[in-house]
Amino acid sequence: xLNRTAENVARATPxxxxxxxxxxxxxxxxxxxxxxxxxxxxxxxxxxxxWAIYLSFTNFRANRPNEVVKNLGFANYQRILGxxxxxxxxxxxxHFVFWTILLQTLIGFTLAxxxxxxxxxxxxxxxxxxxxxxxxPAVVGNFWRFLYxxxxxxxxxxxxxxxRIPPTDIQMLSNVSLAxxxxxxxxxxxxxxxxxxxxxxxxxxxxxxxxEAAEVDRASNxxxxxxxxxxxxxxxxxxxxLFRGIENFKMFDMVNLLTGGGPGSTTEVASITLKxxxxxxxxxxxxxAFAIILFVAVFGLANIYVKALNKVKQx
Amino acid sequence: MKSSLxxxxxxxxxxxxxxxVSNVAHAEDLTLCWAAWDPANALVELSKDFTKxxxxxxxxxxxxxxxxxDRFLNELNSHGKLCDLIIGDSQWIGGSAENGHYVKLNDFxxxxxxxxxxxxxxxxxGYSEWPKNTPNYWAxxxxxxxxxxxxxxxxxxxxxxxxEFKEKYGWDLGPPTTFDxxxxxxxxxxxxxxxxxxxxxxxxxxxxxxxxxxxxxxxxLYSYGFQYENPKxxxxxxxxxxxxxxxxxxxxxxxxxxxxxxxxxSNSYMGxxxxxxxxxxxxxxxxxxxxxxxxxxxxxVGGDKIGYFVNxxxxxxxxFAQLGGQGISVxxxxxxxxxxxxxxxxxxxxxxxxxxxxxxxYSCLNAVVKDPAFPSSQPYAQTFLDSMAIVKDxxxxxxxxxxxxxxxxxxxxxxxAGQGSAKDALDGLVKDWTQVFQDDGKM
Numbered sequence: 001x002l003n004r005t006a007e008n009v010a011r012a013t014p015x016x017x018x019x020x021x022x023x024x025x026x027x028x029x030x031x032x033x034x035x036x037x038x039x040x041x042x043x044x045x046x047x048x049x050x051w052a053i054y055l056s057f058t059n060f061r062a063n064r065p066n067e068v069v070k071n072l073g074f075a076n077y078q079r080i081l082g083x084x085x086x087x088x089x090x091x092x093x094x095h096f097v098f099w100t101i102l103l104q105t106l107i108g109f110t111l112a113x114x115x116x117x118x119x120x121x122x123x124x125x126x127x128x129x130x131x132x133x134x135x136x137p138a139v140v141g142n143f144w145r146f147l148y149x150x151x152x153x154x155x156x157x158x159x160x161x162x163x164r165i166p167p168t169d170i171q172m173l174s175n176v177s178l179a180x181x182x183x184x185x186x187x188x189x190x191x192x193x194x195x196x197x198x199x200x201x202x203x204x205x206x207x208x209x210x211x212e213a214a215e216v217d218r219a220s221n222x223x224x225x226x227x228x229x230x231x232x233x234x235x236x237x238x239x240x241x242l243f244r245g246i247e248n249f250k251m252f253d254m255v256n257l258l259t260g261g262g263p264g265s266t267t268e269v270a271s272i273t274l275k276x277x278x279x280x281x282x283x284x285x286x287x288x289a290f291a292i293i294l295f296v297a298v299f300g301l302a303n304i305y306v307k308a309l310n311k312v313k314q315x
Numbered sequence: 316m317k318s319s320l321x322x323x324x325x326x327x328x329x330x331x332x333x334x335x336v337s338n339v340a341h342a343e344d345l346t347l348c349w350a351a352w353d354p355a356n357a358l359v360e361l362s363k364d365f366t367k368x369x370x371x372x373x374x375x376x377x378x379x380x381x382x383x384x385d386r387f388l389n390e391l392n393s394h395g396k397l398c399d400l401i402i403g404d405s406q407w408i409g410g411s412a413e414n415g416h417y418v419k420l421n422d423f424x425x426x427x428x429x430x431x432x433x434x435x436x437x438x439x440x441g442y443s444e445w446p447k448n449t450p451n452y453w454a455x456x457x458x459x460x461x462x463x464x465x466x467x468x469x470x471x472x473x474x475x476x477x478x479e480f481k482e483k484y485g486w487d488l489g490p491p492t493t494f495d496x497x498x499x500x501x502x503x504x505x506x507x508x509x510x511x512x513x514x515x516x517x518x519x520x521x522x523x524x525x526x527x528x529x530x531x532x533x534x535x536l537y538s539y540g541f542q543y544e545n546p547k548x549x550x551x552x553x554x555x556x557x558x559x560x561x562x563x564x565x566x567x568x569x570x571x572x573x574x575x576x577x578x579x580x581s582n583s584y585m586g587x588x589x590x591x592x593x594x595x596x597x598x599x600x601x602x603x604x605x606x607x608x609x610x611x612x613x614x615x616v617g618g619d620k621i622g623y624f625v626n627x628x629x630x631x632x633x634x635f636a637q638l639g640g641q642g643i644s645v646x647x648x649x650x651x652x653x654x655x656x657x658x659x660x661x662x663x664x665x666x667x668x669x670x671x672x673x674x675x676x677y678s679c680l681n682a683v684v685k686d687p688a689f690p691s692s693q694p695y696a697q698t699f700l701d702s703m704a705i706v707k708d709x710x711x712x713x714x715x716x717x718x719x720x721x722x723x724x725x726x727x728x729x730x731x732a733g734q735g736s737a738k739d740a741l742d743g744l745v746k747d748w749t750q751v752f753q754d755d756g757k758m
Contacts, residue, residue, distance in 0.1 A: 059754070063392045063716070064414055085724075150579040151596075174581035176732050262523040263581050264732025265724060279385060281717035283754075 049295075056289035063282040076289035086290070088265065089273040095180065096187075096269060097248045101241055103188045108195025109237060113229070115196070116203040126200075133193040141257025144186045148172040148258075176266050179259050183267055187254055191247075195240040202236025203229065235313045242305055249298050270294055343654050344372035348387055348398035349641075351377035352585075353609050354458055357674040364670070365661050371654050380585060381525060384716075391416040391646070399649040400658055402457050402641045405441045410713035411644065412445040417453040418645040423656055424452060429663045435459060437706045438679035442642030447711060454642025455659050456679035458605070461702040462534050462637040464497075465592060465610055466490055466599045468622035470509055479503075490624035494535060494567060497599070497627050501575035504598035516575030517599040518591040519568075521731055522584035528730060529709065529722040531601060532568045534637045537707045538629030539564025550752050557741035564629065565737035569730045581731045592616060603639045604702065607695040608675040623698035625705070638706035640677065714751050721747035 010018070024032065056076055060069045080086050111129060115122050132140065147155040156167035172182040206228065214224050252271040255261065261268035261276075274294065278287035347362070349355050355377045362373040376397060378386045384404065390397055391411060403411060411417045420443075424431070431439045431452060438456035445453055470476065471488050480488035484499050491497040501516025508514070520531025533541070540560025545551035555561075572580075577596050580587065585602055589609070592600040593616055611617045626636040643662065645655040661667060668680040672692070677699065678684060690697040710718045722744055729740035752758040 063388060063410065064713075065392065066414060151577070168578040171579050171581070174579050174731070176734075260524045260582060262727055262731060264523075264728035264734055266732055276720055281720045283717065 052288040052291055055285050056292050058285040060285045060288075061282045062284045072285070076286045077293070079286065080290050080293060085265070086270075086273065089268050089270045092180070092265075092267065093249060093251075093269045093271075096184065096251060097245055099184045100187045100191070100248050101244055103184065104192045104195045104244055105237060105241055107188065108192045108240065109199045109233075111192065111196040112199035112203055115200055129196060130193045132190045135190070137190070137253040138257065140186060140190050141254055144182075144189075145173070145258055148182055150174075173259050174263055176263055179263055179267050183251075183255055183258055186258065187248065187251070190254075191244060195244060198236050198240040198243075199233060202233035205236075206232045231315070235309060238305075238309045238312060242302065242309065245305070246298060246302060249294075343370070343651065344374050345399045345651055345654050345658060346374045346376055346397060347400040347402070347643075347658075348376045348378075348390070349402040350383040351379050352605065354605050354676045357671070357676045360674055361667065361671055361676070362658075364667070365658060368661065369654075369657060371657065373658075384525065388716075391648075394648045396646075396648050396650065398646045399651045399655045400643055401646050402643045403454070404641055405638060406709055406711050406715040406719070408442070408445045408453055408642070409711045409715065412451070412453045413713045415647055416644075418647050418652060418656075420452045420455065420645070420659070421450070423659070427660050427663075429455070429660070433681055434679045435681060435684060435703055437638065437703055438640065438642075441638045441706065441708045441711075442640060442679070445711070454644040455663055456640075457643040457662070458640045459677040459679040459684075459699070459703055460603045460605050460638070460640030461699070461706050462530060462601060462639065463604055463607075463626060463698055463702045464490075464599055464601055464624045465607065466500075466622050466624065467595075467597075467616065467620060469620040470504070470514075470598055471622070473509075476503075490622060491627050492624075493628045493630070494538065495630070498567070498571055498575065501571065501599060505575045510595075512595065514595065515577040515591075515597050517571065517601065518580065518583060518588045518597045519571060519576060519601045520584055520588070521572060521576070521580060521727070522582050522587075523723060523727045523731070524582075525584070526709075526719055526723065527582075527584035528726045529719060530637050530639070532565060532722075532726045532730065533707070533709065534601065534626050534635075535568045535571075535629075536561055536564040537635035537637070538626070538633050539567065540629065540631065540633065543710060550758050552745045552748055556745050556748070557738065560629075560631070561741055562737045565726070565729065565740060568726075569733075569737065572730050604677060604695065604699050605639070607699075608693070611694060621694075623695045625698055625701045635705050635707045636702045638708040640679075712755075714755050717751045718748055721751065 013021070057071055057073060058069050059072055061067065115126055115129075135143075144155075147153045150156050150168045150171045153167075155172065156170040159165065159170050160167040170178075172178045210228055210232075211224060214228060219227070250271055251269055252275065255267055255269055255272055256275075259267045261272040270290075274287055274290055277283050277290060347358070349358070355375070359373075359375055362375075366372055384407075387398070387401060387403065388407070389395075391401075391403075391414075401417075403417075408417075412419075423429075431443065431450070434443075434456045438459050439452075440447055442456045443452045443454045445451055471490075477488045480500075480503055483503065486496070488500065488503070491500050497517070503516070504514055505516040506513055520527040520534075522528055540558055541564055542555040542558070542561075543552070545555055576583075577591055580591070583591070585606065588600050588602045589606050591597045592602075592610060593613055595616060607623065610621055613621075626634065628634040643659060645652055645659065649655055662671075663680075665680060665682045668678040668683045669686075672678040672683055672689075683689065684700060684703075690700060709715065709722075712718060725740040725744045725747065728734045729737060735743075749758060
């Protein structure tokens, strides 16, 4: 059927065009096929990036299109790097990235290791563990906002049951000390399964014969874990850390839904600050400069990390 | 074959013709953009009369308050044609006038003999004029609104509570007239058991994301002595925004938040306030007047159980209230400006305004609000009138958005998160606002 269609198309193609197509090299054909994608990429990724770089040197404001755009040189960058609030937002972001990655890696790897034991019902439990990851962040954010509600939320009641502190005193989203942890808990709950999946892939990729050889050498379980399991799964763990690190550096939806950056500015991560400057204060040039700084930071850190990851893989 | 071709052609023509007819029928439909709230529903009802009279259909684009500014300012900034008429927030007037988003209405008002003298003066300044206090009109006052308070009249009138309150504070439990009294009442009710349920003192604005905490804190700060600028020297804020009285006002707002709000009320605005009051959680509730018709009708807390009072006085006797509300404007990018102006003319009519009030909208027309029957027309009508007489508004500068964001941050950092002192917060606010005006070349 397909052959017949191809023949029909070939027959219907005008001879001059057919000659031209026949004359295209393999490389030319490859370019022909990928050019739409490249054009699309240029239009929606590369052009906006260069446009943002240009805007970052200006005082442009999207809500004042009629105003004369002035070139400010590096003034926006200087202002951002000298702004204490921006540094606080960066510290808050680093705090989230550190704790979410640490918890997700520890719990995710432990779960993967347990699932890899292939106990009875392990497939069922794997599916159950994966459920949070399958939900939309908007649903998760709202769901947890209700759970954290001090008057009717189950979370406060559960903690109160254990600690005997009145539930109305457990104000996860209003308390300055607890609010950052409320987000870390939700992010960990939602994305640990993702880390678990990657770690599980790593654990399943370790050939069985290596463990058999270790058994022959009478290596203890602990020794096998430190000498075989962990080193061989490490590139996968590092990959999971890279993915989650990049994602959490950009964390927005969960914070926006749960605390909106509050109380005060306690949970105001970089992406929330960026959104406020760009779409609430309408400082387009200024926020473009901030976006470029964030981009360079993530790109630079990710590059260094990927180099380390490659070294680990080569060992 | 031929007959099927004919049939297909016939169907196609019929569909094309019907589409064309339907396009003609809807060519004059106007789209009105506003926030999604109770008054918007009242306006839908009211606008049916306009369609009956003129044959112009009305479509509505209502967006929840949380996205209202983002959505419609984006629309205006991108010169979108979605909205023919827009009921934009009072703070947008400056920016929308300077950026050419709104049609200037002076000539139209002159031609149609619509006089701004016929409207409540505060609403003309707040919703229509730019620059302020000059006869340049960009909107018709559409929805008068102001922050005021509701209270649980049924709880206040319980004899045992009245007795206990009098013994404790030495005055009769009733709607407070000063902020000190308000705090005493709030403290009295905080964590008290009423009808087997733990209740709290007051619901106040604490929202961080849009404008909530600013609208709430300003309600107190104005009456304590806060001023945006030196009346003799515009944009001079040092000593006015952060005056000792303003500091005391902000300290008071924080103390009210700390002592007397329900647990977890750290991000509360209009909707959360209504929920807290309706669910019987709080004795008093700060909110814009637009919420009152809905609360009055509520089966659980409305009717005889609810009372209203004006924003109380500060320690020096000054009394102000935060202005809300909006004017209706014609969008300059609309292709249907003539029809949109027809709507404005119709809306300015006295009978329409009277019906607007009866449906739950808040008319700004003197002929309606100064009618002798007005104060008794609704239980909250007198409080609305008294509140509108003492209004003050936030900066209506074209850069109101960064100005608002700065106050949101400074107030929330201090009041809710407890960071720094009130003086630090207001000093920081002077710094932020100075930067905004310097960026604008005004300082």
